[in-house]
Amino acid sequence: MNTLAVVMLTLLALAGGAALGIVGLRFWTRRRAGQEQAAAVDVLNEARKEAETIKKEAILQAKDSIFQMKAEFEKESKETRKELQNLERRLLQKEENLEKKSEALDKREGALSKRERAIQQRESELEERDRQVQSLFEEQRQRLESLSGISAQEAKDMLVRSIENEARHDAAMLLKRIETETREMADKKAKEIIALAIQRYAGDYVTEKTVSVVNLPSDEMKGRIIGREGRNIRALEASTGVDLIIDDTPEAVILSGFNPVRREVARQSLERLIADGRIHPARIEEIVEKVSEEIETSIRDAGEQAAFDVGVHGIHMELIKLLGKLKYRTSYGQNVLQHSREVAFLCGVMAAELGLNEKQAKRAGLLHDIGKAVDHEVEGPHSLIGADLAKKYGEPPRVVHAIAAHHEDVPAEDVLAILVQAADALSGARPGARKELLESYVRRLENLENIAASFPGVGKAYAIQAGRELRIIVESEKISDADIVLLSRDIAKKIEAELSYPGQIKVTVIRETRAVEYAK
Numbered sequence: 001m002n003t004l005a006v007v008m009l010t011l012l013a014l015a016g017g018a019a020l021g022i023v024g025l026r027f028w029t030r031r032r033a034g035q036e037q038a039a040a041v042d043v044l045n046e047a048r049k050e051a052e053t054i055k056k057e058a059i060l061q062a063k064d065s066i067f068q069m070k071a072e073f074e075k076e077s078k079e080t081r082k083e084l085q086n087l088e089r090r091l092l093q094k095e096e097n098l099e100k101k102s103e104a105l106d107k108r109e110g111a112l113s114k115r116e117r118a119i120q121q122r123e124s125e126l127e128e129r130d131r132q133v134q135s136l137f138e139e140q141r142q143r144l145e146s147l148s149g150i151s152a153q154e155a156k157d158m159l160v161r162s163i164e165n166e167a168r169h170d171a172a173m174l175l176k177r178i179e180t181e182t183r184e185m186a187d188k189k190a191k192e193i194i195a196l197a198i199q200r201y202a203g204d205y206v207t208e209k210t211v212s213v214v215n216l217p218s219d220e221m222k223g224r225i226i227g228r229e230g231r232n233i234r235a236l237e238a239s240t241g242v243d244l245i246i247d248d249t250p251e252a253v254i255l256s257g258f259n260p261v262r263r264e265v266a267r268q269s270l271e272r273l274i275a276d277g278r279i280h281p282a283r284i285e286e287i288v289e290k291v292s293e294e295i296e297t298s299i300r301d302a303g304e305q306a307a308f309d310v311g312v313h314g315i316h317m318e319l320i321k322l323l324g325k326l327k328y329r330t331s332y333g334q335n336v337l338q339h340s341r342e343v344a345f346l347c348g349v350m351a352a353e354l355g356l357n358e359k360q361a362k363r364a365g366l367l368h369d370i371g372k373a374v375d376h377e378v379e380g381p382h383s384l385i386g387a388d389l390a391k392k393y394g395e396p397p398r399v400v401h402a403i404a405a406h407h408e409d410v411p412a413e414d415v416l417a418i419l420v421q422a423a424d425a426l427s428g429a430r431p432g433a434r435k436e437l438l439e440s441y442v443r444r445l446e447n448l449e450n451i452a453a454s455f456p457g458v459g460k461a462y463a464i465q466a467g468r469e470l471r472i473i474v475e476s477e478k479i480s481d482a483d484i485v486l487l488s489r490d491i492a493k494k495i496e497a498e499l500s501y502p503g504q505i506k507v508t509v510i511r512e513t514r515a516v517e518y519a520k
Contacts, residue, residue: 172482235281240266260328299324316393346423364402
């Protein structure tokens with residue numbers, strides 16, 4: 001209230017001052033102008049009236065302002081009191097909640113203490129019971145060992161062996177089922193593709209071999225070939241790198257050498273010398289040089305013709321020459337160049353059926369035996385030698401891998417390598433494609449039967465189909481139906497590891513159980 005009084009007094013003073021100022025100003029103005037006294041009195045009366053009016057308005061405005069300020073103050077005070085009351089209620093509620101939580105925590109703590117004591121007591125009882133169980137277990141184990149006559153470790157080993165045999169049996173059954181299902185699907189498709197490839201291959205095949213015997217018109221020609229003090233035969237051997245064997249064989253000279261191209265040069269050179277009749281060292285060197293050039297030309301032509309026949313282009317000229325050398329190379333009596341042509345054709349047909357790159361398959365098939373052209377000069381298997389040569393002369397990596405893996409010297413990682421393996425086996429395994437010496441053939445059959453007989457439970461073993469199938473009869477009381485699957489696989493793996501052979505060998509295991517009874 002003191003603040004309101006001060007405000008009102010201030011307003012009244014301001015109003016009075018303003019009124020007096022106005023009155024003085026008018027009075028002074030009228031006096032200076034020389035107006036009459038009556039006018040001054042009137043002005044003074046009017047000024048007083050106006051001052052009274054202004055004073056009243058100022059008082060009313062002051063009262064209105066005081067009322068508004070009082071109303072706002074009361075409103076703010078009311079809101080503040082209300083907020084304080086709400087805050088006080090919330091604090092009281094929180095205090096009550098905290099007291100309730102404290103009581104609940106005290107109760108829970110008591111319950112946990114009781115439970116902890118119960119658990120500790122239970123643990124003590126369990127430990128005591130565990131000691132008793134261990135004691136009883138040890139007592140029972142000793143009693144069982146004394147009754148059974150075997151130790152716990154021996155019993156464990158017996159159980160492990162039993163489980164192992166059971167697992168092996170289950171694995172064999174599962175393997176047999178999977179192989180049967182897979183073979184039913186794969187064999188049909190594979191036979192269709194292979195049959196189609198064979199049907200579409202219409203080329204005639206004639207087995208060629210390197211001739212190492214030169215026929216003579218008469219035995220007198222042997223002396224002329226030898227020459228005075230053997231100079232002619234020495235010159236011929238030095239020029240060709242081939243040994244001439246002149247023995248008691250009538251009207252024939254034998255050429256001996258590991259290089260088939262050199263043998264061919266020596267054969268043609270000797271035939272020309274015999275036909276010409278002039279046999280002396282100078283003439284021998286001249287004829288050998290001329291024949292060597294002709295052979296080199298024919299080798300290049302044979303390689304180019306083979307690549308053209310198959311439809312493969314862009315092969316490096318050095319590989320073309322090596323390919324032509326295969327014309328004078330045989331494998332089990334089969335001409336290697338003709339074999340390479342056939343493998344290329346079969347690879348192309350099978351690749352086309354499978355939706356693969358036909359040209360690349362033909363390329364790999366044609367070059368798969370390229371290492372045989374130099375395998376007498378370089379150490380190592382011809383597949384790896386051929387792969388190194390193909391890589392050296394810029395062949396694609398897939399072709400290089402197919403060449404290296406076609407005899408499984410490296411694991412096959414591409415379907416192209418599998419195709420080359422299949423085509424190679426198909427070309428070499430068909431009847432009449434290859435020849436073998438009788439002794440090595442018989443020895444291979446004996447080795448096959450001996451490998452089969454080395455496995456326990458095998459009663460009889462027979463190598464049939466010219467050594468391409470091994471038929472094994474097992475003892476039914478020793479080998480179960482499930483075991484024959486694993487036995488055939490083990491025998492096949494041992495044959496692969498210990499024997500070398502063309503094509504593939506089928507291992508067939510037969511188990512038979514007979515029950516015989518007589519009616520009397």
